[in-house]
Amino acid sequence: MSTITNKINYQQMDKESRRTGNITLKEVAEAVGVSTMTVSRVINNRPNVDEKTRKKILEAAKKMGYTPNHVAKSLVSSRTYTIGVIIPEISHSFFPEVVRGIEEATNNKNYQIFLTNTSDNFGKEQKVLNALRSKRVDGILVSSSLTTDDFSFYKLIIKSGLPLVFFDRGIEDIGASCIGVNDKTASRQITEHLISHKYKRIGYLSGPKRVSIGKERFNGYIEAMTRHNLEIDERLIIENGFNEKCGYAAMNELLALPKEIWPRAVVAVNDPVAFGAMDAIREAGLSIPNDIAIVGFTDDIRAKLVACPLTTVQQPAYEVGKKAASKLIRTIENKDEPVETVELITKLVIRKSCGC
């Protein structure tokens, strides 16, 4: 769809249905017998209004049920006090927590958030971004589902000056801030934990490497293997998506290899992928961690509950959301807020699936 086409047909509405019944400044003014400006001053708590008129106006406004029209205000001020939030998968428990953090930061500052879940569909992501632009959001928070290599779309938005902050899944070196965690280090550490169990053949279930977390976590794995002089067998590295189904498919790809080259342990790019892989392992009649050990990344709400509790990396989801929103708001309200990449600290959570 084109940026400049307009899907909504306002013609279809007749005068009738448009009547909202909302009271305006003017109506209050007429009721009291003053000008709209005087009412405006009272409503906005501005000085230079006689106490008596102020009282009269407040009374009338309350009685008539006046509510300020932010749409009109926004048109005048070019500020909507609205932020667009785009997440790839609302069912992944990490994201609701992030949203909770975002809310925490935005509500204090009286911003409202437009939430959209793209279900990892980049087409939808673009469509929504355009809608948000038309709605004139003050800024955008996005965890991108990069199923394409074409960043020009984001470049355009950023160049247009619309404040944008990535969280979790960002695009690097594109001129926007990104709030994430120390993916590479954490990924290296959890791989090293596996190595400390004396496993040699360690596979990797990767996410798309063009997304920040996909790349960083993969690099952490590679670094660990290299540091410990372990062979990196390309056949044991499967790239797929970030959800359970993808993990299931990826693991089955590994299990389709000749048994002699099977990995003894597997690092998954995140917990949902690990859960999917665990299903595949179990279905193959194998045991975790005795036949194949596995670790994840996220500390999903289910990680400690699954049959063989998952060793994983705990991410401060709430903090990520809160920090990202704060950063965005600062970028909105402050002309020269710098672009920065923030890495929050994670924590290794050792359970059973690694063999401990």
Add this chain to the structure above:
Amino acid sequence: MSTITNKINYQQMDKESRRTGNITLKEVAEAVGVSTMTVSRVINNRPNVDEKTRKKILEAAKKMGYTPNHVAKSLVSSRTYTIGVIIPEISHSFFPEVVRGIEEATNNKNYQIFLTNTSDNFGKEQKVLNALRSKRVDGILVSSSLTTDDFSFYKLIIKSGLPLVFFDRGIEDIGASCIGVNDKTASRQITEHLISHKYKRIGYLSGPKRVSIGKERFNGYIEAMTRHNLEIDERLIIENGFNEKCGYAAMNELLALPKEIWPRAVVAVNDPVAFGAMDAIREAGLSIPNDIAIVGFTDDIRAKLVACPLTTVQQPAYEVGKKAASKLIRTIENKDEPVETVELITKLVIRKSCGC
């Protein structure tokens, strides 16, 4: 806070920071050398424009990066294509699923959703409702966290003509539609399942009874007990909130009773409450279901994973969201869409915690 006071101070912004850089119809018109109306007609795919001018305008618009300003459109049309969604607890896995369903219905129709999580705080709920009204949302979807008995606030909103649909947690007989599940029947059935295990002393961990689900589920429990001539011991009925902590506290209240009157089984108003109660039971050194059996309601993502898998009622969360949003949109777009209460069908999921 008052309905008519205005928190945002637009004065603080200077001209500079207000400049958005967005292209307007007028600018495109000037570039091409036509009137704004002609450009408007082209952008909105309206007839009566010469093919040549249409082409020229589309080209210019694209080159200049024109994006329609929905704020201005909304001011004219009194329609924002925006819906407010209020949920009490985003961390409860039921709600993200509902939101996914809402999205499904709204995105097809080109509505955007304002999401707010009230953390079960009715004060915040009211504050947000006012903000949404000021933003002139076309309608509101709410699962209310009724920590008060004062419905006048909602009555006012509904009377004002702003379309509003409750989902899951609604207020009855107040003139708004409500999309939920067959709470009473399901609650009766799951209680009867417990009764089929020959338990006599069955307690109930209730939510607030003034909320639809609180009342209905409680009534289902009572009905089951009555039908089977079992004694309803008031001491075994604890009313508290809907989350894990509340369940934990409520169960401990039961366990503080003399041992002779302890319940042999417990019905929880929802899964989070059941999880909290399970923690309390375990901490008391008791075993589930041998010492105390327990059942829930929701089929939370964790229900099948906990130490003793939870017998519960599966709710079609996604469907609830989708139906509620569709109903709201119909109410918005159709003057005489009737008010209705819809009950979706649930499914009993038998696992271990009931004693099976």
Add this chain to the structure above:
DNA sequence: TTGTACGCGTTATCAA
């Protein structure tokens, strides 16, 4: 202290 005039970006309406 209060009011008037104008503009924000768009569209409906009517005239050319």
Add this chain to the structure above:
DNA sequence: TTGATAACGCGTACAA
């Protein structure tokens, strides 16, 4: 086929 004008609700700037 095109354009001029008014209106949506509000706030700034300035005048009274």
